[in-house]
Amino acid sequence: MSYSQAHITRRKFDVVIVGAGGSGMRAALELARAGLNVAALSKVFPTRSHTVAAQGGVGAALGNMGEDNWHYHFYDTVKGSDWLGDQDAIEFMCRQAPQVVYELEHFGMPFDRNPDGSIYQRPFGGHTANYGEKPVQRACAAADRTGHAMLHTLYQQNLKARTNFFVEWMALDLIRDADGDVVGVTALEMESGELHILQAKTVLLATGGAGRIFAASTNAFINTGDGLGMAARAGVPLQDMEFWQFHPTGVAGAGVLLTEGCRGEGAILVNSKGERFMERYAPTYKDLAPRDFVSRAMDQEIKEGRGCGPNKDYVLLKLDHLGAETIHKRLPSVYEIGVNFANVDITREPIPVVPTIHYQMGGVPTNIHGQVVTHDGTANQVVNGLYAVGECSCVSVHGANRLGTNSLLDLLVFGKAAGRHIVEFNQRQREHKPLPANAAERTLERLNQLDQSSGGIYSQTLAGDIRAAMQQHAGVFRTQAGMDEGVRKIAALRAQAGAVTLQDKSRVFNTARVEALEVDNLIEVAQATMVSAAARKECRGAHTVHDYEHPDDHPTAPLGRNDAQWLKHSLWHSAGNRLSYKPVNLKPLTVDSIPPKVRTF
Numbered sequence: 001m002s003y004s005q006a007h008i009t010r011r012k013f014d015v016v017i018v019g020a021g022g023s024g025m026r027a028a029l030e031l032a033r034a035g036l037n038v039a040a041l042s043k044v045f046p047t048r049s050h051t052v053a054a055q056g057g058v059g060a061a062l063g064n065m066g067e068d069n070w071h072y073h074f075y076d077t078v079k080g081s082d083w084l085g086d087q088d089a090i091e092f093m094c095r096q097a098p099q100v101v102y103e104l105e106h107f108g109m110p111f112d113r114n115p116d117g118s119i120y121q122r123p124f125g126g127h128t129a130n131y132g133e134k135p136v137q138r139a140c141a142a143a144d145r146t147g148h149a150m151l152h153t154l155y156q157q158n159l160k161a162r163t164n165f166f167v168e169w170m171a172l173d174l175i176r177d178a179d180g181d182v183v184g185v186t187a188l189e190m191e192s193g194e195l196h197i198l199q200a201k202t203v204l205l206a207t208g209g210a211g212r213i214f215a216a217s218t219n220a221f222i223n224t225g226d227g228l229g230m231a232a233r234a235g236v237p238l239q240d241m242e243f244w245q246f247h248p249t250g251v252a253g254a255g256v257l258l259t260e261g262c263r264g265e266g267a268i269l270v271n272s273k274g275e276r277f278m279e280r281y282a283p284t285y286k287d288l289a290p291r292d293f294v295s296r297a298m299d300q301e302i303k304e305g306r307g308c309g310p311n312k313d314y315v316l317l318k319l320d321h322l323g324a325e326t327i328h329k330r331l332p333s334v335y336e337i338g339v340n341f342a343n344v345d346i347t348r349e350p351i352p353v354v355p356t357i358h359y360q361m362g363g364v365p366t367n368i369h370g371q372v373v374t375h376d377g378t379a380n381q382v383v384n385g386l387y388a389v390g391e392c393s394c395v396s397v398h399g400a401n402r403l404g405t406n407s408l409l410d411l412l413v414f415g416k417a418a419g420r421h422i423v424e425f426n427q428r429q430r431e432h433k434p435l436p437a438n439a440a441e442r443t444l445e446r447l448n449q450l451d452q453s454s455g456g457i458y459s460q461t462l463a464g465d466i467r468a469a470m471q472q473h474a475g476v477f478r479t480q481a482g483m484d485e486g487v488r489k490i491a492a493l494r495a496q497a498g499a500v501t502l503q504d505k506s507r508v509f510n511t512a513r514v515e516a517l518e519v520d521n522l523i524e525v526a527q528a529t530m531v532s533a534a535a536r537k538e539c540r541g542a543h544t545v546h547d548y549e550h551p552d553d554h555p556t557a558p559l560g561r562n563d564a565q566w567l568k569h570s571l572w573h574s575a576g577n578r579l580s581y582k583p584v585n586l587k588p589l590t591v592d593s594i595p596p597k598v599r600t601f
């Protein structure tokens with residue numbers, strides 16, 4: 001039996017949140033506490049969202065372990081972003097940070113403690129005191145399970161506030177009416193295979209990152225960029241998608257993350273000669289330079305033949321000098337990961353690591369209230385009824401390179417801000433806008449294509465081909481020819497995406513159908529990334545292209561950035577597979593702007 005309009009059930013909420021990770025649940029809490037009727041959808045049980053895997057900490061200038069204030073945090077974040085971050089949003093986030101962390105503490109978050117009872121904070125890459133003078137301890141941590149503690153805390157608070165969770169429900173498409181306003185979503189109930197329409201005054205996307213467009217990733221398997229795909233198909237551009245962060249320390253071969261908190265606690269990277277090579281690349285920050293720097297340095301060591309192991313294709317992270325007691329107290333999960341994924345006891349020997357895809361700096365463009373915006377060439381235009389927060393959004397606080405701990409912070413600050421803004425909107429807007437007659441048309445086409453399919457490519461083959469292409473053409477170091485080739489490959493794969501074959505067409509908990517629907521999102525994100533990357537003819541943050549490195553370039557001061565032409569945000573439009581650009585906001589809300597300069601560490 002094919003899917004049809006007649007079999008779709010309909011429900012109505014004030015707000016539908018797609019995603020119940022840290023950002024979705026922080027927003028949900030704000031809304032449910034204000035008495036709104038909130039539905040939070042998740043492909044997995046909420047506490048299994050990827051936020052649960054966050055290890056190292058959440059950044060806030062509390063100053064518990066030495067002098068700190070939000071101005072330093074603001075400066076570090078602007079510099080970390082390689083000046084692509086919008087300074088109004090960065091000021092907003094860094095100023096709010098202490099407040100949202102204390103709120104989380106009061107919700108019951110089990111932070112580690114100092115002897116005086118205050119929250120324990122550890123150093124993290126790129127976080128400094130006094131404008132780059134010395135490392136500062138700013139990452140508020142619950143051992144190396146900060147995301148786990150945060151997600152469970154938020155889930156418990158949401159239960160108390162009576163948020164309605166729809167567990168194992170997959171949102172498929174946004175519904176826009178004739179005015180272009182978003183009035184709901186279509187969603188698949190995975191257990192029954194039934195299609196539903198959830199009508200809402202506001203839809204909030206909180207679907208997390210899309211790290212699974214790459215073959216080797218620290219991300220959960222569910223991180224397929226569904227919110228980005230939904231936005232792209234509904235005509236919303238995706239911003240700054242060329243910027244993908246490689247985390248320096250993924251376990252070689254396994255991809256599982258070892259938190260930067262390891263280096264925060266004093267671990268160091270060494271090459272095959274036993275050298276602490278980061279001293280050469282970043283004389284001041286050393287192993288705690290930002291992630292784009294450290295990843296490039298590791299790649300360089302491996303290329304120059306100083307990698308370790310039989311194939312000289314990884315470097316080592318050395319922790320044994322921290323002592324077993326510190327490791328078991330501060331890094332208990334890292335210890336377990338070492339044993340389970342590398343057969344290494346990190347209290348005794350170093351562990352093999354390689355830069356691994358970790359985080360997308362780009363996403364669905366928003367303003368500081370979480371409202372999704374497009375840009376008409378002169379100014380932002382709000383898309384009524386649509387918000388986005390968390391890793392799927394781009395506000396943009398991370399610019400071309402995110403600092404560790406700033407993502408968990410982004411979830412809290414903008415989850416709360418979006419929640420507040422939606423509550424205000426609800427006080428004015430009492431009625432739902434009517435659903436258009438063709439509300440589920442696009443979704444029905446997608447589902448029925450799969451149900452009628454035969455003889456095309458299998459979704460797992462197509463997903464594998466996308467991942468291989470991205471891995472090869474959008475790595476730590478890029479070349480123009482390599483990216484151009486990647487653009488051609490992804491375009492060819494896209495042509496096959498419309499003809500995916502579903503062999504098992506059964507309804508009940510058909511994970512093959514779910515995976516096939518996810519591929520529609522992978523291809524949008526992959527194409528956005530490749531096309532935006534190939535067009536950006538400079539080096540900035542995580543986007544390093546050999547062709548645009550400066551002749552006088554030095555690892556400690558890369559000069560390939562071209563502010564005259566490229567100090568601007570990319571916007572990729574799915575319709576027409578085209579790009580437009582909008583200016584970076586260099587004006588903070590209240591303080592002085594930090595003008596672009598060479599980024600040294």
Ligand SMILES: Cc1cc2nc3c(=O)[nH]c(=O)nc-3n(C[C@H](O)[C@H](O)[C@H](O)COP(=O)(O)OP(=O)(O)OC[C@H]3O[C@@H](n4cnc5c(N)ncnc54)[C@H](O)[C@@H]3O)c2cc1C
Nearest residue numbers: 019020021023043051054056057171208390391405407408
């Ligand atoms: C291993 C690891 C460690 C990290 N450590 C840190 C750290 O220490 N500090 C830091 O600041 N950042 C860290 N990060 C980054 C940070 O954890 C993430 O960016 C952040 O948690 C993302 O939160 P989110 O709310 O945006 O999305 P997620 O937590 O990924 O949640 C996404 C939600 O969306 C749902 N969803 C997705 N698609 C659909 C759909 N179609 N329908 C319904 N639901 C859907 C999912 O089920 C899930 O509930 C880490 C990331 C990783 C991978």
